[in-house]
Amino acid sequence: MGALDGLKVADFSWVGAGPRATKDLADNGATVVKVESARRLDLGRRSPPFAGGDRHNRDASVFFAQTNTSKKSVTINLSDPRGVEVAKRLVAWSDVVVENFGPGYMDRIGLGWEVLQELRPGIVLASVSVAGRSGPMAGFRGYGNSAAAWSGHCDMTGWPGTEPHMPPFAYGDVVAPMMLTVAILSALEQRDRTGQGVWVDVSQIEAMVHVAADLFAQMPDEKPANDDPSFAIHGVFPCAGEDRWIAIACETDAQEAALRGVLGDDDVSSLTRAWEAEALETALVAAGVPAAAVLDGKGLAEHPALNAAGHFVEVDHPVIGRAKMPAPPYTFSETPGTVGPAPCLGADNADVFTEIGFLQDEIDSLTAEGVLA
Amino acid sequence: MMMLDGIRVVVLADRLVDFGGSMLARLGAQVVLADATGMTAARRKAWHKGMGSSDAPLEALLDGADILLDDRRTDPRAGVDALAARHERLIHVVATGWPEGQPRRPVTDLTLMAQSGLMHVTGTPARPPLRLPGEQAYALTGIQVATAALMGLRARRLSGKGQRIAVSALQAAALANYREAVMYEHTGRVGRRRGNMLVRGSSGVRQIWPCADGFVTWSMIDNPGMMRALVRVMTEHGAAGELAQIDWDAILVADTDQAVIDRWQDIVADFFAKFDRVRLASWSLEHGLGLSPIIRLSEVPQSPQMQARGMFEDGVPGPLFAVHKGGGA
Numbered sequence: 001m002g003a004l005d006g007l008k009v010a011d012f013s014w015v016g017a018g019p020r021a022t023k024d025l026a027d028n029g030a031t032v033v034k035v036e037s038a039r040r041l042d043l044g045r046r047s048p049p050f051a052g053g054d055r056h057n058r059d060a061s062v063f064f065a066q067t068n069t070s071k072k073s074v075t076i077n078l079s080d081p082r083g084v085e086v087a088k089r090l091v092a093w094s095d096v097v098v099e100n101f102g103p104g105y106m107d108r109i110g111l112g113w114e115v116l117q118e119l120r121p122g123i124v125l126a127s128v129s130v131a132g133r134s135g136p137m138a139g140f141r142g143y144g145n146s147a148a149a150w151s152g153h154c155d156m157t158g159w160p161g162t163e164p165h166m167p168p169f170a171y172g173d174v175v176a177p178m179m180l181t182v183a184i185l186s187a188l189e190q191r192d193r194t195g196q197g198v199w200v201d202v203s204q205i206e207a208m209v210h211v212a213a214d215l216f217a218q219m220p221d222e223k224p225a226n227d228d229p230s231f232a233i234h235g236v237f238p239c240a241g242e243d244r245w246i247a248i249a250c251e252t253d254a255q256e257a258a259l260r261g262v263l264g265d266d267d268v269s270s271l272t273r274a275w276e277a278e279a280l281e282t283a284l285v286a287a288g289v290p291a292a293a294v295l296d297g298k299g300l301a302e303h304p305a306l307n308a309a310g311h312f313v314e315v316d317h318p319v320i321g322r323a324k325m326p327a328p329p330y331t332f333s334e335t336p337g338t339v340g341p342a343p344c345l346g347a348d349n350a351d352v353f354t355e356i357g358f359l360q361d362e363i364d365s366l367t368a369e370g371v372l373a
Numbered sequence: 374m375m376m377l378d379g380i381r382v383v384v385l386a387d388r389l390v391d392f393g394g395s396m397l398a399r400l401g402a403q404v405v406l407a408d409a410t411g412m413t414a415a416r417r418k419a420w421h422k423g424m425g426s427s428d429a430p431l432e433a434l435l436d437g438a439d440i441l442l443d444d445r446r447t448d449p450r451a452g453v454d455a456l457a458a459r460h461e462r463l464i465h466v467v468a469t470g471w472p473e474g475q476p477r478r479p480v481t482d483l484t485l486m487a488q489s490g491l492m493h494v495t496g497t498p499a500r501p502p503l504r505l506p507g508e509q510a511y512a513l514t515g516i517q518v519a520t521a522a523l524m525g526l527r528a529r530r531l532s533g534k535g536q537r538i539a540v541s542a543l544q545a546a547a548l549a550n551y552r553e554a555v556m557y558e559h560t561g562r563v564g565r566r567r568g569n570m571l572v573r574g575s576s577g578v579r580q581i582w583p584c585a586d587g588f589v590t591w592s593m594i595d596n597p598g599m600m601r602a603l604v605r606v607m608t609e610h611g612a613a614g615e616l617a618q619i620d621w622d623a624i625l626v627a628d629t630d631q632a633v634i635d636r637w638q639d640i641v642a643d644f645f646a647k648f649d650r651v652r653l654a655s656w657s658l659e660h661g662l663g664l665s666p667i668i669r670l671s672e673v674p675q676s677p678q679m680q681a682r683g684m685f686e687d688g689v690p691g692p693l694f695a696v697h698k699g700g701g702a
Contacts, residue, residue, distance in 0.1 A: 050559075062555050145665065200695070214416070214420070217688070246487075293488075300550060335528045
């Protein structure tokens with residue numbers, strides 16, 4: 001039994017910000033039906049890397065596979081009114097609807113909040129967007145970097161005295177879905193006690209603001225970079241080899257003394273250069289000093305503790321083959337999660353459409369007419 | 374009514390669970406801080422919003438509690454497991470630095486981020502790897518702690534029983550890196566620090582641009598609609614130059630020669646430099662340019678969007694998200 005067994009989710013979201021939240025739910029037992037269309041392919045299916053380098057195979061994206069573990073996939077053409085009627089049946093089956101469409105799209109196709117409540121009283125609608133569904137920026141169409149720009153992250157990233165820095169990943173697409181998962185679970189808690197539906201509205205910008213709460217509490221004039229003045233030693237230091245570094249953070253006097261016991265009393269940067277990063281990490285950790293080599297993608301993939309803890313789960317996928325997928329960072333004693341493969345496009349059409357009440361000949365004709373495509 | 378009205382939470386905090394406890398409080402739970410190693414005013418203001426505190430013995434606080442957030446970053450907290458096990462309905466969330474079952478080791482936000490693979494690609498090639506600003510590993514772990522607690526509540530609704538849930542800060546930080554490990558595993562490529570260049574295919578494009586009163590972010594990516602929209606605005610101001618002649622549906626920027634991209638970017642740079650962030654942002658909102666102004670940290674709380682959504686309370690972030698027409702947090 002998973003923690004979320006019995007929970008039914010109609011997932012209209014795509015790319016990263018919605019799907020990472022519904023992955024959380026699916027990996028923990030919820031039945032998540034991902035609504036897709038071959039006519040408007042999830043951009044995640046076009047995102048590298050691709051198994052075997054096959055970028056033309058819509059089921060070969062490992063990015064997509066990682067983001068959509070344990071889900072089912074159906075194809076519905078929402079630009080066809082008959083497709084919207086099919087979607088309404090799916091909504092009536094579900095406890096939760098998740099969407100990250102452009103502003104107003106759900107209303108335009110006839111799946112607005114009022115309609116959803118009529119279809120399924122007590123439903124939870126979970127929306128995620130760059131700026132949220134209200135306020136002067138409700139209509140804003142942004143990209144991965146937008147939330148970093150609007151939240152102060154970009155301003156505070158980089159070295160003191162330099163221009164703003166934009167990391168090469170969409171951090172808003174990481175923290176917003178985490179907040180969306182919390183929003184969905186807490187909305188369900190309220191729904192279960194009151195019977196009332198709830199529409200939760202998560203903003204990527206606001207999620208980014210929340211995870212920078214310590215900066216807002218102190219409001220520094222300058223970028224902190226790797227510094228933290230409350231620590232005796234806090235930084236990233238060079239090690240032997242090309243682009244090899246170690247992070248060291250001495251929180252207490254005892255840790256600083258232990259560091260000196262390992263390294264000596266000279267300038268830390270000059271002392272660390274003589275060490276291999278992993279050897280120094282081992283020596284410092286053994287002495288009780290918080291220290292860690294700065295890992296690249298290879299180091300992360302091969303991380304002994306992460307692999308031993310089951311952080312990467314090997315899953316068989318019909319196109320990708322056996323591949324590692326990230327697992328949730330928590331372990332339940334009584335309701336363990338299970339990470340399954342991501343679905344191929346439309347792989348669950350027959351099962352899902354039958355479950356929500358369609359007869360096989362209806363499914364066949366709607367498929368032939370391009371409604372279930 | 375708040376979403377978690379009636380839920381009682383006890384918190385033993387040492388950075389890993391702080392934000393998680395505060396999140397549950399903001400959702401309406403009654404959250405009591407029973408221990409907080411190394412408390413500072415800044416930490417309290419940033420990460421403890423909504424929490425109360427108590428000096429009562431943990432044993433007494435656990436009577437009637439629904440959730441215990443048990444932070445074992447520096448202290449293994451001997452005896453707490455046995456105490457928690459006496460309460461059948463208690464959801465006991467235990468947060469550690471390294472995953473349980475692995476040797477304990479000292480961790481901080483910086484050392485956790487170092488192991489996430491994110492620092493290695495943040496910054497410039499000529500300087501050391503950079504962390505993201507703020508205490509991101511702690512914040513990420515806090516969100517996962519809240520998530521685990523809420524999933525425990527839902528499971529209890531089905532089974533009637535609580536359970537023990539182990540959360541690893543190392544895993545929470547590593548999970549935020551959605552690209553570097555998978556790119557290495559499937560292509561053998563290892564990401565590098567490239568400053569503010571966004572590299573796709575055989576070429577790179579800028580992400581940060583000076584404007585009249587600061588900076589904006591925008592990238593010349595393969596999005597024909599966005600490119601046409603920008604060129605239309607530039608044309609209205611007589612600034613499009615050769616960009617007006619390009620069929621954006623017929624080219625792939627990612628495969629274009631770097632010298633040509635640089636020439637095109639120079640035209641864009643001259644245009645952006647003439648206007649301020651408010652003007653450029655309003656065009657972006659109106660025309661879908663994909664551009665955002667880079668807001669200074671001190672400007673964020675007063676931005677119209679934050680004000681309209683009531684995002685800040687007493688100078689720090691308040692509501693976790695908005696709730697429409699249904700009540701709640």
